[in-house]
Amino acid sequence: MTEQASFALRGRNPDVLTCIANLSNDEVFTPPEFANRMLDTLAEAWAADHKGAELWANKSVKFLDPCTKSGVFLREITSRLTRGLAKKIPDLQERVDHILTKQVFGIGITQLTSMLARRSVYCTKHANGKHSIARGFKTQAGNIWFERMQHTWLDGKCAYCGASQKTLDRGDGLETHAYAFIHNDDIQARIGEIFGGNMQFDVIIGNPPYQLDDGGYGTSAAPIYQLFVEKALDLDPHYAVFVTPSRWMAGGKGLDKYRERMLSDKRMRRIMDYPKLYEGFPGVKIRGGISYFLWDREHHGPCEVQTIWDGQPTGPAVARHLDEYGILVRRNEAVPILGKVKAKKEATLDERVSSQKPFGLRTFFHGKADKKGLKKPVKLFGSQKITWVERSAIPANSAWVDKWKVLMTRVQGTSAAVETKFLSKPIVAEPGSACTESYVVAGVFDSEIEAKNYAMYLRTRFARFLVSLRKSTQDAPKNVYAFIPDLPLIDPATNNLNFCAPP
Incomplete structure (x- = not known):
């Protein structure tokens, strides 16, 4: 067997898998270093559960990456097994053949990534080709399977992953993003169809696609990584290791x-x-x-x-x-x-905060630049500007218009690597006002002093710390306020807050 088959090329710098750009937001390649951290965690758990035995010295353990892209997990597993099984299977060619045909399996998510994964693992895109380091395969795919699939459309959406038919029902020449691992009713039967026989995997590991590539962007795109995790757990492996958002x-x-x-x-x-x-x-x-x-x-x-x-x-x-x-x-x-906070068993602020579209008005709704000509003008807080609308144009919660309100922007945060802005500055909105869905109504009050005290409370480090525990993105709906206790707003003696100084 050649030195290439013994993975000597992996010693060169740089590793080719560190140089590949991600194909899209839904297909993020795992850096080799990160993949190895995950494998280290797995190996530590195996040793703890098996009286110190080394995972990579076990020739019967089966591994599956159900969403392989670059093939990094399969490559690193193969490399570790090649070293770990050296004593049990001294002949290098026999050892590599055993690992690749009996222990390491993958399911590609696209035709391109399946070929990339085979290149990473078999050193060629054809598992049975003359340049392959394996000698036991009869098919080009080997144990890294891929076949193009179609979605199952139901009322304009895929019944399995929720993809948009309008976006992804396209010609044969384009990728469908219908991933085989999650487009089935019986994952055990599907695995048997793919690899043959009653396959039972000891370890399922991977970095699944994060979201549907069907026109959504960022946090508005529908996530699908959870579907891969759920299917993997349904296979009942001994261990499952996944990296996700x-x-x-x-x-x-x-x-x-x-x-x-x-x-x-x-x-x-x-x-x-x-x-x-x-x-x-x-x-x-x-x-x-x-x-x-x-x-x-x-x-x-x-x-x-x-x-x-x-x-x-x-x-x-x-x-x-x-x-x-x-x-x-x-x-x-x-x-x-x-x-300590929860032990007090006090009501929390999410009971005060409105849901999305507090007055039934979308973000793109705008009124007039001034209130001239309006019979019952309402001041409208919208995206980046204030406009005026007729009272009759408020479709929901019109009774709140006549109250004092505290408004908080629905999107709150920065683009910094370290997020520090968990809540924006509260806006005290007087009677005769409303807002679009750019804001949530954080509280409705009868008096100005209550509204101002409440706004002051939301500016405390205490409140913002509790919000930070629930807020994982820039979106700040009512549930991010669910840890903040709803404390009395007024000290009868001073008309100010009991727990912070007046402004």
């Missing part, structure tokens, strides 16, 4: 059921969280950061949570029950503080 921990579009499932699952063994923008994946802007988890079928108990900041842990890993607060509180040091 961290938005699911406290929010995310359509992620409520997924968050409830993951936080209540006592088989979650470890979470490594990277909240700082760009830190996990340099150059890739993922709002709220990223994280990876280790799910262990045999584990039943609290989950260890650790935060990484500037490449270093912010403190020791803390074992805790993830479902204590309905979201995952990402900062370990904040948990005892929050516990």
Whole structure:
């Protein structure tokens, strides 16, 4: 066997997989260094569960990457097994053939990435080609499978992933983004069809597509990574290790059921969280950061949570029950503080804050530049400007128009790598005013002093700290206020707040 087959090329600098640009926002390549951190976590868990035995010296363990792109996980697993099995299978060619045909499996997400993954693992895009380091394959795909699939359209959406038919129902020459792993009713049967026989994987590991590439952008795009995780867990592996955006921990579009499932699952063994923008994946802007988890079928108990900041842990890993607060509180040091606040069992501000479109007006709605000619003019706070509308043009909560109100912008934050602006400056809106959905109504009051005191409360570090525990993106709906206690607004003796000085 040639030196190429023994992976000598991987010793060169730079590693080719560090030089590939991401294809799109939904297909983010995993840096080799990050993939190896995940594999280290897996190996540590295996050793702890198997009396110190080395995972990479076990020739019967089967690995699956159900969403392979660059092939980095499969490549690094193959490299580790090649070293670890040297004593058990001394002949290099026999060892590599065993690993690639019996232990390492992948499902490509596109035709391009499947060829890239085969090139990374087999050193050629054809597993049975003359340049392949494997000698036991009869097909070009080997164990890295891909076939183009179609969506199952139902009322303009895909029944499996929710993709838009208008956007992705296109010709045969274009990628459909209908990923095989999640477009099925029975994942066990589907895996059997793909790889043959009754396949049982010990480890499922990957970095799934994050969102549908169907016209949505940023946090407004529908996430799909949770569908890959759920299908993987349905296969009942011994371990599952996935890296995903961290938005699911406290929010995310359509992620409520997924968050409830993951936080209540006592088989979650470890979470490594990277909240700082760009830190996990340099150059890739993922709002709220990223994280990876280790799910262990045999584990039943609290989950260890650790935060990484500037490449270093912010403190020791803390074992805790993830479902204590309905979201995952990402900062370990904040948990005892929050516990003291919640122990008071006071009402919280989310009961005051309005839902989206408090007055039924969209962001793009604008009134007149002045109130001339209006019979009952209402001052309208809109996106970046104030206009005037007729009272009859307010379709919802018209009674609030005559009250004092505190408005908070719905989108709050910056583009900085380290987010510090969790709430914007409150706006005290007088009677005779309303707003578009650019704002939420944070509170409605009968008097000006109550409204001003409430606005002052929202400007305290205490309130903003509690918001930071629930706010994972720039979006600030009513639920981000759910940890802030609803305290009395007025001291009868002074007409001011009890807990901070007047402005």
